[in-house]
Structure formats: structure tokens, C-alpha cells
Amino acid sequence: MKAGDEVLQGRAGTTAxxxxxxxxxxGALEAGVQFVSGYPxxxxxxxxxxxxxxxxxxxxxxxxxxxxxxxxxIAFAASQAGARSLCSMKHVGLSYAGDPISTxxxxxxxxxxxxxxAGDPSAITSPNEQDQRHYSSFLxxxxxxxxxxxxxxxxxxxxxxxxxRTRLPVLxxxxxxxxxxxxxxxLGQLPxxxxxxxxxxxxxxxxxxxxxxxxxxxxxxxxxxxAEQLLGxxxxxxxxxxxxxxxxxxGVPYAYLDQxxxxxxxxxxxxxxxxxxxxxxxxxxxxxLASVESVLVVEELTPFIEDTVTxxxxxxxxxxxxxxxxxxxxxxxxxxxxxxxxxxVRNYLQLGARAKRTLDVPELPPRPPVLCAGCSHRxxxxxxxxxxxxxxxxxxxxxxYTLGYGEVLDSCDTVLCMGSSITxxxxxxxxxxxxxxxxxxxxTFFHSGLPALVNAVxxxxxxxxxxxxxxxTGMTGFQPSPTTTPHFNIEDAVKGLGVHTVLSANPFEEDxxxxxxxxxxxxxxxxxxxxxxxxxxxxxxxxxxxxxxxYEVDQVLCNECSLCVRLIGCPAIFIEDGRYVIDQELCxxxxxxxxxxxxxxxxxxxxxSPVK
Amino acid sequence: MIxxxxxxxxxxxxxxxxGTGGQGVLTAAHLLSRFFVARGHEVVSGQLHGMAQRGGxxxxxxxxxxxxxxxxxEGKADFVLALEPIECAxxxxxxxSRTNVFxxxxxxxxxxxxxxxxxxxxxxxxxxxxxxQAIASVTSRLRVTDATxxxxxxxxxxxxxxxxxxxxxxxxxxxxxxxxxxxxVALAEENRRAFMSGVTWxxxxx
Numbered sequence: 001m002k003a004g005d006e007v008l009q010g011r012a013g014t015t016a017x018x019x020x021x022x023x024x025x026x027g028a029l030e031a032g033v034q035f036v037s038g039y040p041x042x043x044x045x046x047x048x049x050x051x052x053x054x055x056x057x058x059x060x061x062x063x064x065x066x067x068x069x070x071x072x073x074i075a076f077a078a079s080q081a082g083a084r085s086l087c088s089m090k091h092v093g094l095s096y097a098g099d100p101i102s103t104x105x106x107x108x109x110x111x112x113x114x115x116x117x118a119g120d121p122s123a124i125t126s127p128n129e130q131d132q133r134h135y136s137s138f139l140x141x142x143x144x145x146x147x148x149x150x151x152x153x154x155x156x157x158x159x160x161x162x163x164x165r166t167r168l169p170v171l172x173x174x175x176x177x178x179x180x181x182x183x184x185x186x187l188g189q190l191p192x193x194x195x196x197x198x199x200x201x202x203x204x205x206x207x208x209x210x211x212x213x214x215x216x217x218x219x220x221x222x223x224x225x226x227a228e229q230l231l232g233x234x235x236x237x238x239x240x241x242x243x244x245x246x247x248x249x250x251g252v253p254y255a256y257l258d259q260x261x262x263x264x265x266x267x268x269x270x271x272x273x274x275x276x277x278x279x280x281x282x283x284x285x286x287x288x289l290a291s292v293e294s295v296l297v298v299e300e301l302t303p304f305i306e307d308t309v310t311x312x313x314x315x316x317x318x319x320x321x322x323x324x325x326x327x328x329x330x331x332x333x334x335x336x337x338x339x340x341x342x343x344x345v346r347n348y349l350q351l352g353a354r355a356k357r358t359l360d361v362p363e364l365p366p367r368p369p370v371l372c373a374g375c376s377h378r379x380x381x382x383x384x385x386x387x388x389x390x391x392x393x394x395x396x397x398x399x400x401y402t403l404g405y406g407e408v409l410d411s412c413d414t415v416l417c418m419g420s421s422i423t424x425x426x427x428x429x430x431x432x433x434x435x436x437x438x439x440x441x442x443x444t445f446f447h448s449g450l451p452a453l454v455n456a457v458x459x460x461x462x463x464x465x466x467x468x469x470x471x472x473t474g475m476t477g478f479q480p481s482p483t484t485t486p487h488f489n490i491e492d493a494v495k496g497l498g499v500h501t502v503l504s505a506n507p508f509e510e511d512x513x514x515x516x517x518x519x520x521x522x523x524x525x526x527x528x529x530x531x532x533x534x535x536x537x538x539x540x541x542x543x544x545x546x547x548x549x550x551y552e553v554d555q556v557l558c559n560e561c562s563l564c565v566r567l568i569g570c571p572a573i574f575i576e577d578g579r580y581v582i583d584q585e586l587c588x589x590x591x592x593x594x595x596x597x598x599x600x601x602x603x604x605x606x607x608x609s610p611v612k
Numbered sequence: 613m614i615x616x617x618x619x620x621x622x623x624x625x626x627x628x629x630x631g632t633g634g635q636g637v638l639t640a641a642h643l644l645s646r647f648f649v650a651r652g653h654e655v656v657s658g659q660l661h662g663m664a665q666r667g668g669x670x671x672x673x674x675x676x677x678x679x680x681x682x683x684x685x686e687g688k689a690d691f692v693l694a695l696e697p698i699e700c701a702x703x704x705x706x707x708x709s710r711t712n713v714f715x716x717x718x719x720x721x722x723x724x725x726x727x728x729x730x731x732x733x734x735x736x737x738x739x740x741x742x743x744x745q746a747i748a749s750v751t752s753r754l755r756v757t758d759a760t761x762x763x764x765x766x767x768x769x770x771x772x773x774x775x776x777x778x779x780x781x782x783x784x785x786x787x788x789x790x791x792x793x794x795x796x797v798a799l800a801e802e803n804r805r806a807f808m809s810g811v812t813w814x815x816x817x818x
Contacts, residue, residue, distance in 0.1 A: 017645055177682045177683065180659050181657070181658035182656065182658065183655075252682065255680045256683070258680055259678075259679055259680075259681035259685070337683065339685060339686055359746075360749060361701055361704050361746050362742050364737070365722040365724055365737050366724060367632060367633075367722045367723075369668055408727065562730040565726045565727065566730055569727065571723040574721055574723075574725075574726055575726045575730070
């Protein structure tokens with residue numbers, strides 16, 4: 001049974017082992033979700049992927065939106081038309097949607113609206129770590145903060161109703177250890193009926209012109225108060241244990257704490273308040289503070305709970321020690337670990353230090369991510385650098401092609417955020433007077449590269465934008481991109497934006513590709529090179545891969561000059577006992593190694609290898 | 613012979629499966645989860661590393677009746693199934709003298725090694741013997757074999773993860789027999805052969 005099926009067909013009352021992201025999908029289904037949008041981003045991607053698979057069976061309208069701003073806007077519009085709507089993205093995606101999300105609470109939702117913004121403490125797959133809990137006090141978003149997949153399901157289920165009662169959009173903020181952990185989830189009933197749909201005109205209610213905003217702002221405070229009151233009546237602030245030593249914990253660290261307390265047998269020594277949502281109702285905090293003589297706050301990232309607890313203590317004239325990040329008991333950066341939480345608890349209860357040990361491990365070579373064997377990006381980078389040289393500044397972007405970074409391909413001098421490669425190339429070209437190159441993939445180009453390209457055209461910047469079109473959003477798991485749509489022509493789109501020189505080539509046709517790059521290098525103003533070549537992994541997945549033979553090294557001709565390893569960094573090429581060899585299981589037959597070999601020592605095997 | 617019956621029936625269990633992207637580490641963890649859930653246990657399972665990419669380090673945990681925490685604490689793995697020896701050594705912080713380690717000796721050389729070699733920065737990865745010694749210095753409950761060869765004999769290198777699962781059930785350290793697994797989780801013939809060759813390997817040692 002596929003995961004998607006289980007999420008839809010699991011019977012109420014039974015318990016299933018669900019990935020956190022699938023638990024969120026189940027919670028939304030139990031709440032009768034009708035519209036789902038999103039933009040893929042680790043660790044949130046499986047939410048959209050699952051809805052993509054089950055949408056029609058679940059009677060849900062789903063779209064992968066072009067970017068997160070659009071995902072939020074269209075989910076909000078669906079909510080205005082009465083639908084329960086959900087949209088999913090990663091933390092940086094929510095920042096991209098900053099404009100619409102800041103006004104939605106003012107206008108208010110119709111059908112319940114839940115934004116899932118997955119957090120990535122330690123920035124495992126992101127350019128930064130962020131604490132989205134601040135959106136609660138910053139933009140009037142009630143935020144739910146699950147510790148487990150079961151929490152994530154229950155919170156999502158609850159959030160839709162809650163959103164309709166308060167007319168506030170709700171933020172669900174699972175982190176990597178919730179999204180990508182499978183845990184036991186008790187399944188609830190799927191609904192018989194869903195919200196009635198229809199848009200009733202009422203411009204006074206829907207249009208935030210200043211005359212209306214004054215009223216909306218006042219109503220917003222009242223709705224926020226209602227949200228706090230409802231949360232105070234909810235199950236998301238459980239108080240367990242006993243004793244004068246208080247601990248307040250939220251998110252995944254609560255799960256670590258739970259384990260530490262049981263392993264150390266502290267159930268009757270500590271009094272634990274689990275925080276599952278924000279704003280933390282004042283009634284919950286004042287009651288807890290009155291019952292303990294000290295508090296340790298256990299939370300990842302910023303001291304958000306800690307500061308709230310400290311303020312509450314001040315307001316309630318409770319003078320007790322409040323320990324956490326501000327007092328040096330926990331670090332502010334990066335995700336926690338069971339050991340970190342155990343050490344802090346031991347320190348807090350003066351239990352003595354954990355037994356430490358030293359391990360004698362030989363130095364182990366790392367396995368950093370690398371472009372796949374046969375990836376067209378490798379060929380595109382290699383050829384572009386051959387024409388533009390090593391002094392040119394290469395601005396890169398967010399996608400698999402960020403792996404142009406490093407000494408081998410050396411094709412990634414800057415990265416900032418989605419779509420920024422074009423803008424950074426513009427700024428650098430304008431200030432240095434030298435032509436700069438921007439690399440951007442198809443999905444990222446349509447996500448946020450479009451306005452950047454228009455900006456460059458307006459200023460007539462000396463930039464060459466190399467669009468690496470592989471017809472898919474590869475890095476996050478092969479979601480469709482606009483160029484996946486049949487007959488969609490990226491070159492026409494670029495011409496329509498006012499770019500006069502739009503060149504395109506298949507990077508595997510080396511002569512043509514080099515010719516195109518030379519024209520771009522010699523050009524003036526903005527020009528665009530579109531490299532069209534399907535993602536080899538996606539091709540294999542889809543079964544559309546052309547039969548390409550693997551390559552081998554002729555050991556008689558090879559003089560071990562090392563050029564093939566030095567220049568292209570293909571993971572299929574190894575050195576065994578001084579000999580250069582190609583792993584024929586990994587080799588995809590792209591021919592790049594053969595083309596860089598001065599000795600003609602690398603050649604295709606007879607085309608007998610089956611389609612992988 | 614490895615003298616070890618103390619883990620027999622010990623409960624709960626924390627099982628760590630490690631290897632490189634493409635070897636089937638996540639599938640192995642998923643099959644284990646399915647088995648234990650089907651047998652009425654509560655399972656929490658997760659990836660300990662970031663991106664599971666072909667050729668990358670992959671660590672996946674399966675915790676049975678251990679509560680809600682998604683991460684195995686240091687030194688608290690009961691079993692380590694290592695599909696690759698470098699990755700086995702990388703997981704050593706989860707190992708204690710009580711941990712049973714099943715290690716495949718067939719190394720998957722990291723791609724960076726060739727880069728280091730041509731730039732004269734490194735003489736290559738540690739040998740399998742060095743890795744084995746490092747692990748043996750922490751636990752004597754270490755079982756090693758060329759499981760990749762067993763997988764090839766079973767029909768395909770892709771069945772390596774089933775060989776390793778077989779080794780776990782063949783060692784007689786869980787209150788479940790190999791047949792319990794194959795009765796619960798439907799396996800294709802090739803996978804079944806691989807599973808049984810793992811069973812044979814570890815039951816001979818135990």
C-alpha cells in the first residue's frame with residue numbers, strides 16, 4: 001500500500017505509523033480540507049507530493065504554485081470562496097510570501113486557512129535557520145508547534161475549526177524532526193460534508209483601503225483575544241509531573257525531554273508544561289508559575305517561550321529563577337539533541353554530569369552532496385566556464401545547481417535566495433563594469449527570476465543569464481515546474497520580457513553550446529542562454545530515458561593525467577590502485593569525461609546497457 | 613562464536629540502519645517499521661541525516677516501544693545494521709559495549725577520495741581493518757561479512773538491505789524468528805533469498 005493510500009484509507013479509531021508530513025495531510029483530510037497549494041521545499045515537500053497523488057480521490061483541488069506568495073494568495077482566495085484551504089512551504093518560502101501574509105489577518109479568512117511552514121533548525125537543507133514562532137506576535141498568526149507526528153495531525157485537525165471561529169489564518173510550524181519522523185498516530189473520522197462554496201460580494205469586508213483598515217485593525221485585536229481564550233481551553237498546553245522544579249518545553253525538544261525524564265526516573269521530581277501553540281494564554285502561564293519555585297525553558301532557536309515566561313512572571317510579581325538561553329543554560333543556535341537536553345536537566349536538578357567517553361575513530365572521508373553522474377548541469381558549468389573563464393563572477397541560485405560550488409566546477413561565487421542570481425549578477429556587473437553570469441534553474445526562474453530579469457532588462461545590465469532548464473523541480477523530489485507543461489516555451493517567455501538575444505542549445509551538443517556561449521560573451525546588455533536537457537534521474541524515473549551506453553577507460557591509452565577527475569568531478573570516476581576507472585552502474589553516458597580526455601582514452605562501451 | 617544472549621527479549625529496542633544513498637537504508641528501516649507495527653509495537657522512525665542523496669551518508673533509526681523521541685541518544689543503539697563500513701564507523705557514537713553491530717565489509721569509496729588523491733591531499737580512506745578495529749574497541753558484539761557478495765549471490769546488489777535485515781533476525785537476539793518476518797512482510801523471491809542468506813550468516817556466528 002502506498003503511503004498516500006494509507007493516509008486516505010486508514011480507518012478512524014485505528015493507529016497508523018505515519019511520517020509527520022503525512023500526519024499533517026491526514027489532519028487536513030479529517031478537517032475536510034478542500035483546497036491545497038504549495039511550493040516544494042525540504043522538509044515540507046511530502047505534504048504537497050501526497051496531495052498531488054490523492055487529490056482527486058480525496059476530492060481536494062491541489063496545485064503546485066509557481067511560488068509561495070502565489071500559493072498563499074490562492075489559498076486565501078479559496079478561503080474567501082468558503083473553502084477550507086491549506087498551503088505548504090518551508091520557512092524561507094514563508095518569508096517570500098511576506099506581503100500577502102501580513103494583510104490576511106486584517107481581512108480575515110472565510111473557510112479555515114492553515115499555512116504549514118516547515119522549520120529547519122541547524123539549516124540542514126536551507127541557507128538559514130528561522131524561528132517562525134515570531135509570526136504569532138509579529139503578524140497575528142496563531143502558531144502551532146508540534147513535538148510529534150501525532151501532535152501535527154491533531155493540531156492540523158483542530159486548526160481549521162479554530163481558524164474559522166477566529167477568522168485568523170493559522171500557522172503550523174513543524175521542524176525537520178517532526179516532518180521526517182514516522183510515529184504512531186491515532187486516526188480520526190473523515191468528514192461526511194465539507195464547507196459550502198461561493199463568494200459573496202462585500203467590498204467593505206474584503207478591501208483593506210485605509211478607511212476599512214482602521215476598523216479591521218480594531219476587530220483584529222478582538223479576534224486575537226478570542227484566539228488566546230480558545231487556546232486556553234484547548235489540549236495544547238498539558239501539565240504533567242509534580243515538584244517545585246518547573247520545566248516549560250515546546251516543539252521537538254519536548255520529545256527529548258520526555259525521554260530524559262523517563263530514563264532518569266524524574267517523573268515525580270519535575271513539573272512540566274508542554275507548550276503546543278502561540279500565543280501562550282496568560283492564564284496557562286500564571287497558573288504554572290504559581291505552582292513552581294524555578295523554571296527551565298527547553299526550546300530550539302530563539303528564547304521565545306523564555307521571554308514570554310519572563311514577562312508573565314514580571315506581570316504576576318513572581319520572583320523565581322527562569323533559566324534558558326538568556327542564562328547560558330542552552331545555546332540559541334542549531335537544533336537540540338537528547339544529550340544537550342539531558343545535560344541541562346542534570347545541571348538544573350544537580351544530578352551530576354553525564355558519563356562522557358572518548359571514541360577512537362579514524363578520520364572518515366565525508367560524503368558531501370554532488371551533481372549526479374550524467375547531470376546536464378555539470379556539462380553546462382564546464383562549457384560556460386570554458387568560454388567565460390575563471391575571472392568572470394558566477395552568481396548561482398537555489399537548486400541542484402548550487403552544487404556548482406567548490407574547487408572542481410568552481411561555478412558558484414554567490415548565492416542568496418530564490419531568484420537572486422540574476423539580481424546579484426546585475427548589481428555586480430553594474431558596479432564592476434564586467435559582464436557577470438547568472439545560473440538559474442527553470443523552476444527557480446519562474447518562482448522569482450522573472451521580475452529580476454525584467455529589472456536587468458530595464459537597466460540594460462551586462463549580464464548573461466544561463467537558464468538550466470531540466471523540465472522539473474529536481475532537488476526537492478521531481479515536482480513539476482512550468483516547463484513540464486507541454487508546449488511551454490521558456491525562450492518565448494524570455495523574449496516577451498524584452499530580452500533581444502535569447503540563445504538556446506542542448507548542452508550535450510558541445511559545438512552548438514560553445515557557439516551559443518561565445519555569442520553571449522561577446523554580446524551587449526542582457527542576454528539569455530537557455531540550456532535544455534531533461535534531468536537524468538527524472539528521465540529514469542519516468543522511463544523516458546534514451547538508451548545511452550556507459551563509458552570505460554582504456555588502460556593502455558590512459559596516462560593517469562587526472563584531468564577527468566580534476567575538471568568535472570563526476571561521482572562515477574574512481575582511482576583504484578592508481579588506475580582510473582568508471583563505475584558502469586553509475587555512469588550515465590554523458591560523454592563529458594571523454595571530451596576532456598586529451599588522450600582519447602575514454603570511450604563508450606557498445607550500446608548494450610539496458611535502460612536503467 | 614559471539615557469546616551474547618543478554619539482549620534476547622530485551623525490550624525496548626533501538627535499531628540504527630546506516631549506509632550510503634542508493635543502498636536501500638531507508639527501505640530497510642521502513643520494512644522494519646512495518647514489521648514491528650504489524651506485531652503490535654509502537655514505532656518511531658526517522659532519518660538522522662539531512663539530504664539522502666545517491667552516494668551520501670544515510671542514517672535511519674527504528675525505535676520500538678521507546679516513547680516519542682525521534683532521535684537515538686548517544687551510545688543507546690541496541691542494534692546497528694551497517695550496509696557500508698565507513699558509515700558504520702561514522703555511527704560509532706551511537707554504539708556502546710551493549711550494542712550488536714552487523715557490518716558489511718564491502719566499502720563504497722566516497723567520491724571525494726579521488727579528488728583528494730589527484731590533489732595529493734590524502735592517501736585514501738581508512739582500511740576496512742582499521743574501521744573494524746575502531747568498532748571492536750567499543751563493542752565485542754560485532755559481526756562482519758561481505759554482505760554485498762551475499763546480495764550478488766542472491767541475485768542482485770540491490771538486495772543488500774535484505775541481507776542485513778536477515779542478519780538481524782538470524783542472530784536470535786529478538787523474540788522473533790526469521791519466519792515471523794517473512795510471514796509478516798511479503799518479499800519477492802530474490803529478496804527472500806537475500807534475507808535468508810543474511811539469516812544463515814548471522815545464525816552460524818551466534
